[in-house]
Amino acid sequence: MGPRFAGAAVGLVFGFVLCWSGMIDPNVIRSALLFESSYLFLFFGSAVLVATVGVELLRHRHARALLTGAPVEWTRERAGRRHVVGSAVFGVGWGVANACPGPIAAQIGQGMLWALPLLAGVVIGVLLFQRGGAPETEPPTDAPAKPTPSVVPVTQSG
Amino acid sequence: MGTALSQQLAWYVAGPIMGLCVVACRGLFNGRLGVTGGFSEVVGKLRRGSAAFDWRGWFLIGVALSGTLFVLLAGGRSFSGYGWLTETFHGAGRVAIPFVLLGAGVLVGYGAKTAGGCTSGNGLTGTALLSPASLVSTATFFATAIAVSFLIEAVI
Numbered sequence: 069m070g071p072r073f074a075g076a077a078v079g080l081v082f083g084f085v086l087c088w089s090g091m092i093d094p095n096v097i098r099s100a101l102l103f104e105s106s107y108l109f110l111f112f113g114s115a116v117l118v119a120t121v122g123v124e125l126l127r128h129r130h131a132r133a134l135l136t137g138a139p140v141e142w143t144r145e146r147a148g149r150r151h152v153v154g155s156a157v158f159g160v161g162w163g164v165a166n167a168c169p170g171p172i173a174a175q176i177g178q179g180m181l182w183a184l185p186l187l188a189g190v191v192i193g194v195l196l197f198q199r200g201g202a203p204e205t206e207p208p209t210d211a212p213a214k215p216t217p218s219v220v221p222v223t224q225s226g
Numbered sequence: 227m228g229t230a231l232s233q234q235l236a237w238y239v240a241g242p243i244m245g246l247c248v249v250a251c252r253g254l255f256n257g258r259l260g261v262t263g264g265f266s267e268v269v270g271k272l273r274r275g276s277a278a279f280d281w282r283g284w285f286l287i288g289v290a291l292s293g294t295l296f297v298l299l300a301g302g303r304s305f306s307g308y309g310w311l312t313e314t315f316h317g318a319g320r321v322a323i324p325f326v327l328l329g330a331g332v333l334v335g336y337g338a339k340t341a342g343g344c345t346s347g348n349g350l351t352g353t354a355l356l357s358p359a360s361l362v363s364t365a366t367f368f369a370t371a372i373a374v375s376f377l378i379e380a381v382i
Contacts, residue, residue, distance in 0.1 A: 071255035071257065071280070072279070072281050072283075072284040073284070074255060074281065075251070075281030075284040075285040076284040076285065076288035077288060078250050078254075078259070079284065079288020080292045080295065082259070082285075082292070083291070083292025083296075084295060085235065085247075087296040087304055088235040088240065089235045089237070090234045092304055093305040094305075094308055094310070094311075095309050095310075098310055098375060101371050101372050101374075102375050102376065107234070111244070112241065114237060114238060115241040115242065115244035116354050118241070118244075118245025118246060118249070119244075119245035119248035119249060119350060119353075120245075120353075120356070122245060122248065122252070122253075122354075123249055126249065131253065133252070133254055133256040134254050135255045136254075136255045140252050140253065140256050141256070142252075142258065142355055144355060144356060144357040144358065145359035146358055147361070147362035148359065150341060151342065151348075151359045152362060152363075154337045154338065154342070154363070155337065155341040155362070155363040156337070156366050156367070156370045157336060157337030157340065158334055158338045158340075158344060158367050158370075159368070159370025159371040159373075159374065160330075160337075160370055160371075161329075161333030161334035161337060162367060162371045162374075163372070163373070163375050163378070164326065164378070165327055165331065165334065166310070167334075168338075168344050168346075169261040169265055169344045169345075169346070170261040170289055170344070170345070170346050172331070173264075173289040173293070177290040177291055177292060177295075177297075178293035178294065178303045179294075179297065180308075182308035182311075182312070182324075182327065184324075185323075185325070185327040185328040185331065186330065186334075188328055188331060189328040189329065189330060189331015189332040189334065190332075191265070191269055191331075191335065192328075192331070192332050193331065193333065193334060193335020193337070193338075194265050194266050194336070195269060195273070196332070196336050197266075197335070197336050197339035197340060198269065198270055198273070198339075202340075205342035205343070206258070206260050206263035206342055208257070208263075208267075209257065209258075210258045211256055
């Protein structure tokens with residue numbers, strides 16, 4: 069099993085829980101953003117908590133990624149203007165549509181027609197960004213860049 | 227299965243599973259889980275006439291397929307209509323909805339790429355990695371989306 073297959077499998081679980089938790093329903097998102105329901109915040113908070121503890125445990129144990137043998141490590145980005153501006157723009161879109169990219173993808177999979185213009189918009193937004201020539205902000209790995217390694221790591225393909 | 231799926235999954239089950247998805251991407255291939263990363267991989271590759279997506283693209287495909295799987299197992303879609311939009315616009319006014327959604331989609335896509343993540347990449351993963359950029363991003367998009375929601379509520 070390679071990272072691509074594993075990525076698809078994790079995506080399947082991730083999306084299925086988005087569907088089952090109601091997070092793909094715009095009414096559920098809207099009632100959370102209007103503070104009428106606490107579900108989203110409890111869901112989100114518990115997800116972040118489990119993720120934080122989980123990845124820190126992996127890093128503390130100097131774990132290596134099971135499929136690639138790469139060390140489990142990441143870089144923490146400093147906050148800049150683009151994070152504030154980009155997220156404000158994103159937040160307006162999320163507040164209007166009440167769906168973010170994960171739920172939009174799951175809605176498309178459910179065959180929802182209203183999600184089609186939304187999907188087209190996301191694709192246009194991504195294209196506009198890429199055509200602007202800015203570097204990719206979410207590369208396949210966020211591991212710190214390494215100087216030329218003195219020892220060639222033994223990797224196992226699987 | 228269909229009846230179980232028609233009940234909203236408890237947050238204390240759903241949330242931790244989402245968290246474990248972040249841990250799985252780290253533990254399996256040291257990846258930073260994010261749906262917008264999947265969109266930029268798929269859009270970027272297709273532009274160049276390639277469908278050889280890396281794990282980010284396959285992650286997005288998995289999320290989309292989960293919707294299909296959910297419909298098959300639950301015996302129907304998760305909801306009908308489209309939130310406040312279909313509750314507000316009726317009759318001929320519904321023509322406006324696709325344009326509103328298209329515009330909102332552009333903001334979602336462009337904004338998330340600029341910020342380096344959406345609710346998953348920055349909100350969930352980046353926050354869990356204690357990345358200052360992601361913490362600032364998450365606070366910003368929650369604040370903005372909440373403000374926009376109350377604004378819409380005041381107008382409609």
